[in-house]
Amino acid sequence: MAKIEQEDKYQFAPKKFNMWVFVFTSFMFFAALTSGFIVYAGGHGTGMDMKLPAIFTYSTVVIVLSSISMFMASRAARQVQLGQQRLFLIITIALGVAFFALQTYAWLILLPGMGVYFSNPNASQSFVYVFIWMHLLHILAGVLLLANTLWGSYKERPQAKNLFGMQMSSIFWHFVDIIWIYLYVFLLLNQY
Amino acid sequence: MGFKSLISSKKMLSLVAAFLLLGTNLLMAQEAPAAAAATGDAATPSVWLGPAYYILLFAVVCFAIGIVGKILRVYDLSQQIQGKKPINWHNVMGVLCLIFLVAGMYGAYWSFTVHGSMILPGAASVHGKKIDQMFWTTTVLTMIVFVITQILLFTFLFRYRYNAKRRAHFLPHDNTIEKVWTIAPAIVLTILVIFGFFTWQQITNTVDAKGETASIDVDITGHQFAWELRYPGTDGKLGKTNYKLVTGTNKLGLDFAVDKNTYDDLQADTMVLPVNKSIRLNIHAQDVIHSVYMPHFRVQLNAVPGLPTYFKFTPTVTTAEMRRQEGDPTFEYLVYCNKICGGAHYNMKKVVRIVSEAEYQAWLATQKPYMTDQVKKDLKFAETKPAAKENRLALNN
Amino acid sequence: MSTLAVHDHEVAHHDEDHGHHHHDTFLSKYIFSQDHKMIAKQFLVTGITMAVIAMILSILFRIQLAYPDKAFPLLETLLGRFAPGGRLDANFYLALVTIHGTIMVFFVLTAGLSGTFSNLLIPLQVGARDMASPFMNMLSYWFFFLASVIMLSSFLVQKGPASGGWTIYPPLSAMPKAMPGSEMGMTLWLISMVLFIASSLMGAINYVSTVLNMRTKGMDLWKMPLTIWAFFLTAILGILAFPVLVAGVVLLIFDRSFGTSFYLSEIVLGGSSVQPFEGGSPILFQHLFWFLGHPEVYIVIMPAMGISSEVMSVNSRKPIFGYHAMVYSLIGITVLSFIVWGHHMFVTGMNPFLGGVFMITTLIIAVPSAVKTFNWLATLWRGNIRFSAAMLFAIGMVSFFISGGLTGIFLGNATLDINLHDTYFVVAHFHLVMGSAAIFGMLAGVYHWFPKMYGRMMNERLGYLHFWITFIGAYLVFFPMHFMGLDGVPRRYYAFTEFESMKRWLSVNTFVTWAAIMAAVAQFAFLFNFIYSIFWGKKATQNPWEANTMEWTAPVEHIHGNWPGEIPTVYRWPYDYSKPGADEDYIPQTVPLSQTMSSNLPHDFEDNPAGLEAYAKWAEAQKKSDEVK
Numbered sequence A: 001m002a003k004i005e006q007e008d009k010y011q012f013a014p015k016k017f018n019m020w021v022f023v024f025t026s027f028m029f030f031a032a033l034t035s036g037f038i039v040y041a042g043g044h045g046t047g048m049d050m051k052l053p054a055i056f057t058y059s060t061v062v063i064v065l066s067s068i069s070m071f072m073a074s075r076a077a078r079q080v081q082l083g084q085q086r087l088f089l090i091i092t093i094a095l096g097v098a099f100f101a102l103q104t105y106a107w108l109i110l111l112p113g114m115g116v117y118f119s120n121p122n123a124s125q126s127f128v129y130v131f132i133w134m135h136l137l138h139i140l141a142g143v144l145l146l147a148n149t150l151w152g153s154y155k156e157r158p159q160a161k162n163l164f165g166m167q168m169s170s171i172f173w174h175f176v177d178i179i180w181i182y183l184y185v186f187l188l189l190n191q192y
Numbered sequence B: 001m002g003f004k005s006l007i008s009s010k011k012m013l014s015l016v017a018a019f020l021l022l023g024t025n026l027l028m029a030q031e032a033p034a035a036a037a038a039t040g041d042a043a044t045p046s047v048w049l050g051p052a053y054y055i056l057l058f059a060v061v062c063f064a065i066g067i068v069g070k071i072l073r074v075y076d077l078s079q080q081i082q083g084k085k086p087i088n089w090h091n092v093m094g095v096l097c098l099i100f101l102v103a104g105m106y107g108a109y110w111s112f113t114v115h116g117s118m119i120l121p122g123a124a125s126v127h128g129k130k131i132d133q134m135f136w137t138t139t140v141l142t143m144i145v146f147v148i149t150q151i152l153l154f155t156f157l158f159r160y161r162y163n164a165k166r167r168a169h170f171l172p173h174d175n176t177i178e179k180v181w182t183i184a185p186a187i188v189l190t191i192l193v194i195f196g197f198f199t200w201q202q203i204t205n206t207v208d209a210k211g212e213t214a215s216i217d218v219d220i221t222g223h224q225f226a227w228e229l230r231y232p233g234t235d236g237k238l239g240k241t242n243y244k245l246v247t248g249t250n251k252l253g254l255d256f257a258v259d260k261n262t263y264d265d266l267q268a269d270t271m272v273l274p275v276n277k278s279i280r281l282n283i284h285a286q287d288v289i290h291s292v293y294m295p296h297f298r299v300q301l302n303a304v305p306g307l308p309t310y311f312k313f314t315p316t317v318t319t320a321e322m323r324r325q326e327g328d329p330t331f332e333y334l335v336y337c338n339k340i341c342g343g344a345h346y347n348m349k350k351v352v353r354i355v356s357e358a359e360y361q362a363w364l365a366t367q368k369p370y371m372t373d374q375v376k377k378d379l380k381f382a383e384t385k386p387a388a389k390e391n392r393l394a395l396n397n
Numbered sequence C: 001m002s003t004l005a006v007h008d009h010e011v012a013h014h015d016e017d018h019g020h021h022h023h024d025t026f027l028s029k030y031i032f033s034q035d036h037k038m039i040a041k042q043f044l045v046t047g048i049t050m051a052v053i054a055m056i057l058s059i060l061f062r063i064q065l066a067y068p069d070k071a072f073p074l075l076e077t078l079l080g081r082f083a084p085g086g087r088l089d090a091n092f093y094l095a096l097v098t099i100h101g102t103i104m105v106f107f108v109l110t111a112g113l114s115g116t117f118s119n120l121l122i123p124l125q126v127g128a129r130d131m132a133s134p135f136m137n138m139l140s141y142w143f144f145f146l147a148s149v150i151m152l153s154s155f156l157v158q159k160g161p162a163s164g165g166w167t168i169y170p171p172l173s174a175m176p177k178a179m180p181g182s183e184m185g186m187t188l189w190l191i192s193m194v195l196f197i198a199s200s201l202m203g204a205i206n207y208v209s210t211v212l213n214m215r216t217k218g219m220d221l222w223k224m225p226l227t228i229w230a231f232f233l234t235a236i237l238g239i240l241a242f243p244v245l246v247a248g249v250v251l252l253i254f255d256r257s258f259g260t261s262f263y264l265s266e267i268v269l270g271g272s273s274v275q276p277f278e279g280g281s282p283i284l285f286q287h288l289f290w291f292l293g294h295p296e297v298y299i300v301i302m303p304a305m306g307i308s309s310e311v312m313s314v315n316s317r318k319p320i321f322g323y324h325a326m327v328y329s330l331i332g333i334t335v336l337s338f339i340v341w342g343h344h345m346f347v348t349g350m351n352p353f354l355g356g357v358f359m360i361t362t363l364i365i366a367v368p369s370a371v372k373t374f375n376w377l378a379t380l381w382r383g384n385i386r387f388s389a390a391m392l393f394a395i396g397m398v399s400f401f402i403s404g405g406l407t408g409i410f411l412g413n414a415t416l417d418i419n420l421h422d423t424y425f426v427v428a429h430f431h432l433v434m435g436s437a438a439i440f441g442m443l444a445g446v447y448h449w450f451p452k453m454y455g456r457m458m459n460e461r462l463g464y465l466h467f468w469i470t471f472i473g474a475y476l477v478f479f480p481m482h483f484m485g486l487d488g489v490p491r492r493y494y495a496f497t498e499f500e501s502m503k504r505w506l507s508v509n510t511f512v513t514w515a516a517i518m519a520a521v522a523q524f525a526f527l528f529n530f531i532y533s534i535f536w537g538k539k540a541t542q543n544p545w546e547a548n549t550m551e552w553t554a555p556v557e558h559i560h561g562n563w564p565g566e567i568p569t570v571y572r573w574p575y576d577y578s579k580p581g582a583d584e585d586y587i588p589q590t591v592p593l594s595q596t597m598s599s600n601l602p603h604d605f606e607d608n609p610a611g612l613e614a615y616a617k618w619a620e621a622q623k624k625s626d627e628v629k
């Protein structure tokens, strides 16, 4: 039995665990939405009855790239290369913002352009909007978290604290990425 | 010590005195109006009068409790001073537990006999008899458990109440007995599950058996706050409906333009059904969820907008027989609404009357079709023009 | 590790100072406190306040049921447009029922119960200085507070609060035109619930994390008190279930305000106004709701079970019988409660086969519940029962749980549920098993841990009075309701005047109302006792109940970090009561086995061969010395 009671001054380990559990609750939320979709579509008889616009492929590529740069930033942080860490963090944030822009463009311009409206007798199509919006909320939170970490990296902080910040934001960011991939694949499978 | 300072507090005393004064004044002066206040006479000087009386009562009770608390306290102290033992609350509570057990068991018995005699009469449908059987089996099994466990609980409390000289028996676990009381309920529940599962399957298995005459179709549609009934006419078939066609004159949205079966569909105010015939209730809702509940037949199914459902059952007791059996010449079967649906949910019912086949046919012959003259007129007018509109609707879907 | 694991003297010396140098202001101490003990008290006081409010609501609608034809001018004075002419409005009756249910289930028995006792006991009983994230913990309370305020504020809007029942099934709740309560009131309800869920999740995440990561030395999972097991598993239930309700609520918000049709289809309002919705499924909402809703009822009862187990063990001066079985049945309930939600939907027209499956899973869940009951009875058997007020309430909890759990067996049987669904039988079932059992568990907790929270004792005799009146009152209120249900009397009816067959229940309804009023009045004994004792109660000693768990090793005065020095180490399970050979009839968890040689059992050394060897040696020596004598 490890010495649990050895006091970890900032309670880093439990806080990281909190993040994991939080990620899990978010996952349950999306699982519920997609199950809702399945129940709905099952009762309705068809899927979304539409082809997903190609823009989602681009946004998926963008967010995967952002995950990679996040990974690089974490590695830099572990190797105490502050400059690199900041650079990659900035790249990640930029990619996150780009993703946000692409998605917003998709739901604001593209989908209505295709005749796919939010207020819609076929709620499978409304679900696309719900997925995008709920995911964007997470992206927003993620970008803020990243920005906070970036800002923190400019302050004089002990490495432990810096690393902790990086770990927290990377858990979350990778999760947000994976959730989008999950949603995207889910939507691809349910186009018709 | 709570009571002590409650009583000795001067504020409390003066408050009580004020209440007493106020209360007696009110009571003296207002004997009659006080009664009126309860029944809501507008002439009462103040709506607070009745409540003031109860608040006073409450204060008096608090006061009495305080005094009793004080007396107990004094008694305890004097016992201590005399070197005797103070009140042994463990004994008091132990005895109370025992009294509660006896009184409670008697109360439960009383409730079973008095209230238990007010419950629904035996099922008036074929499947309902099976449900009743299940119900009584379950009741007997659970009541045995109920009585035994409650008796054990409260006798243990009395029997093992605190005694400074005794020590509890150190018994952290006993695997055998734990296994026994895991497996025993599991077996009982398995029996109930199997029993229930097959009964459930029979009830919900709604395919007409081979050679059986087809069930009589009856449509029941819920809306805020009434049930609409629809019987098939001579063709025995209910015509199609479309919710988009619902208007003041065409309450169910019968699709006269598309389905000729609608022409002879009948509307009815009472759900009259022939005895010993299989009935298929088609259940719809127009606005919110309702629930078709016919407790005497052990029938219940939700009416969900956009999701038609149906329930098949066979009534076995006519209304006349039930009146005789219940000794109540005004008895009627009813269908209630049993899913909260808005303000008048509590008053959404239709009379159900079970009659002989002959009476049923006679009754059916007097019912009016949905195709009223008004509808005919509308339809004639509509038949020429809205064909195009109909198409558009179809395309939209 | 020293060679002799029995007396594990290895002490990890480190700074006593654990980084808390607070300069408490009033604001940081009492309002935005991050100390788990203060947050627990905040939850408790808010919870009790909400409970009193919900209780008053219930008395209001009970009066309506008892005197459907009478007018009470006072009601009009108090409620204005909601009680025109001194009689409750039918829609307002439904609003009362809805808000009563919502507050009791969520605000009192979820936040008030878990929020109070998880916060108070998790750090104290596992030996931690505070929660994993005290800041999040504080947020959790303030979200809860905000949610409470918003829920109550819905009484102030023009059309009144939400009134579709606490289960808010659409389409009733989705269309503002369906009933007055579905307008602004429903919106506020939804906002309040989203905040509430956020609060619950923040709390639950903290509880899980603290239990898993911050236990003191020696406190392995199988040495945790049942309270902690219960809170821990409850938190897991919440984490899994609440996000699903958020999903359901989000979709409902879209249906209400943005014209989507997730839940709506083929609707005609008012007999002619055709609505544009198509293809939605009201049943989808019910699935999402009950996927939370059923676990939610166990979120409510499991902490009560944990508290009662602990209180009963302490006051019977006996170990809880079958500790492992108790834990496994809690785990069993946790797992099973996710696959039974369909039993609330037997008569929705759901696929009958699915109904059959849900029936099987539902009746399986009764097995762990039965095991727990029998184990409680066995705990009392041959105990030395001290009737503290807490003990009485724990016993009441068991009695109610039996009575209410047994009727669950009727309802879980799809066949019987056809006729029982949505009748007073269901009302009786869940009020006994939840409304009474869980509340009694909570009250047991309040009486038992009051000294820990406020450093003073509550008045026991007033507690006795409170217990007996409430206990008898609750049975008087809910027992007759079973028979109303068996007579097919539906729940959520504003008055039983419109049906000839229901009129004969009027006398019973009047009786029930007066029993309810009596029980409600008895709560003043509690409120008085609670408030009075906070300020003027008898000062508590450190371990007033002579209990084994760790919270009683912490000083009476609350300090940041709970223990002044180092956190004590744990050596044994929490239930060594009346162990043969021990001097006292209790041995706290922090007493090493080496100090209690005379009472040790070979069983105590299961994973500890070194200890067993030492024990064997000691026993040998003991024998010899006996022989010498």
Ligand code: HEM
Residues within 6 Å of the ligand: C167, C297, C298, C300, C301, C343, C344, C362, C363, C365, C366, C369, C405, C406, C408, C409, C411, C412, C413, C417, C420, C421, C422, C426, C429, C430, C433, C434, C438
């Ligand atoms: C022995 C295990 C139990 C079984 C088999 C069981 C079964 C059921 C069933 C089948 C229903 C649905 C009845 C209906 O609506 O027709 C129900 C309702 C309910 N049960 Fe239980 N139950 C059990 C224990 C509990 C516990 C421990 C609680 C809470 C602490 C609880 C709280 C509720 C509530 C709140 C409802 C009513 C929900 C509503 O419609 O408003 N039950 N129970």
Ligand SMILES: [Cu+2]
Residues within 6 Å of the ligand: B222, B223, B225, B289, B290, B291, B337, B338, B339, B340, B341, B345, B348
């Ligand atoms: Cu209705």
Ligand SMILES: [Cu+2]
Residues within 6 Å of the ligand: C293, C294, C297, C340, C341, C343, C344
């Ligand atoms: Cu349930």
